Every structure is written in C-alpha cells, then in structure tokens.
Amino acid sequence: MSSVLFFLAAIGVISGAVGVVVLRNPFFSVLALVAHLVSLAVLFLLLRAEFVAAVQVVVYAGAVMVLYVFVVAYVGGESDSIGERLRSYNGSAGGSGSVGSALRLGGAILGGALLVELLIALLGTGLEATSGYGAGYVPGPKTYGTPAYIGNLLLTRFLLVFELASFLLLIAAVGGVVLARRRGGIGEADEHETFVPLDALRPRGTGTTAEGVGARRQPS
C-alpha cells in the first residue's frame, strides 16, 4: 500500500517539477509548483514527518504560492515563447542564430551531469542504511515528527536557530517593503491629507515617522 502511494506521489512530484520547467506561461508554472508541493507533502507523510507535511501544505502551497500568483497577475505573466524571444533577440544582436538552442542544450547537458553526480553521491556511497527502511517507528503522541516533538526541539536544542530564523524573516520583510515601495517618496503618496483632530493636541514632531524625517509637513 505504501509503495503504491509512494509511486503515485513520486510521479506527481516529478511531473510537477517538469511542468514548472517546461510550461511557457508563468501562471501555469505556479500551478504546477502547487501540484508538486502537495505531492511532496504526501512523500513527507510517508517519511513520518507529519508536522513538516502540514507546514508544507499550509505555508508553502498556501501562502507563498498566493504571493506568486499575485505577482504574476501584477507583472502580467505574458506567455513568452522562449524560442521566439531568442530568435528576435539574436536577430537584433546580429544573427548568430544557434546561440539560444546551444545554450539550452548546454543547460540540459549540465542538468544531466548534475543528476548523475547526485545519484552517485547519494546512492553509490555504500551507506548501509540507505537501502534500509529507516529506524523503527512506534506511533504515539511523542514520537518524532509530531508537532509536540518538533516544538520541543525548536524551543530547547534549536532555540538559537529558531530565533535566528525569526530575525531573518523580519529582515526579509523589511527588505521586501523597501524594495517594492513607491519610488516617488513618501510625500507624494499622501497629498490629500485628512485633518485629524488629535494632531492639534500634541506637540510638533512627535507624531508619525514620516513627520519626524520631514517628509510630511507638520500640523501647525
């Protein structure tokens, strides 16, 4: 039963990955990645990683992919045919016609070489346990992979890693806002400033950050 499930999920994982690489339209690539992630969560469940599988579906296939869909819709995921773009690009560059296909062939050869190397490294190492079925597993509320176990590890042994990851998330959030902000400055955004009665009651320069750096005129 578990091997049937494994093969079904593995087919889903690999075909989803192929879809991401091959499909022309970025929107369909995102949908293929969602299918890939859900099948990958099934593989995680087969490997007894319940909590990671749940996080994969909720955070990855849910939140992150919604972000992708938003950006694809915003930027306008035009279905650019790679061949056409390359042909026009080569034509404007002076007609070295086979550069695009040679690049793609080179990419395919490099990818194949990487696959062979990874398979040799992962499977040909002679690790005894690789061919086994893993350590023993006793179902229960405290065995590894359950939320209780993961939470215990995160708050005891890996507390530093946990805090570093949260700090990294904070930095990334600030960086994302800074990168994608409106370039015209803050003052342009709020031209139609509404009168707030509370502003008259407090002293100058003690209001918002925009006021502090002089981007917005202070209430007189």
Added chain:
Amino acid sequence: MSIAWYLAVSAIVFSLGALGVMTRRNPLVVLLCLELMLNGGNLALIAFSRMWGNGDGQILAIVVMTVAACEVCIGLGMIVAIYRRQLPIDVDELRELQG
C-alpha cells in the same frame, strides 16, 4: 519503500530545478525553479531524518522553508521594482551589473 528511492526522487527534483534555473529567462520562473531545488534538498533532509530516526533533519527542513520564504519575499520585491522602473522582465536583458 527503502530510503534510496526517496533520495533518487530528491536528486531528480534538484536537477530539474537546476536545469530550469539555467535555461529559463523569466525571473519569476527562475524563482520557482529555485524553490524546486530547495524542495529537493528538503526531501533528502527528511529522508535522512527518517533513516536515523530523529528529528534534527526535520528542524533543518523547516529552517530551509523559512529561508525559502525570505528568498521569495526579496525576489518578488525585486521583480515588482523592476516592473515599476519599466525594465524588461528578462534575466538576459538585465545586464547593468555586468559593468
């Protein structure tokens, strides 16, 4: 299934992601292929975690997911900034950093 099968799937997914990063030109799809590579690594980590029967690999997989979320945040912010400045959304034509 033995652990080796999971490792083979993870190697295939990682190589497909690398192939996509090398051949695709839309930065959105390049980011998606980076996600594929990270997921290949995650699958190997969780397979090894199952092999030894402890949860350290799963913690590392969760950290990798966090890093992937940060990478998505920054990458999509950059794509939106590129779009706002009316530059072409194409990794081959964005060549200002080449000097």
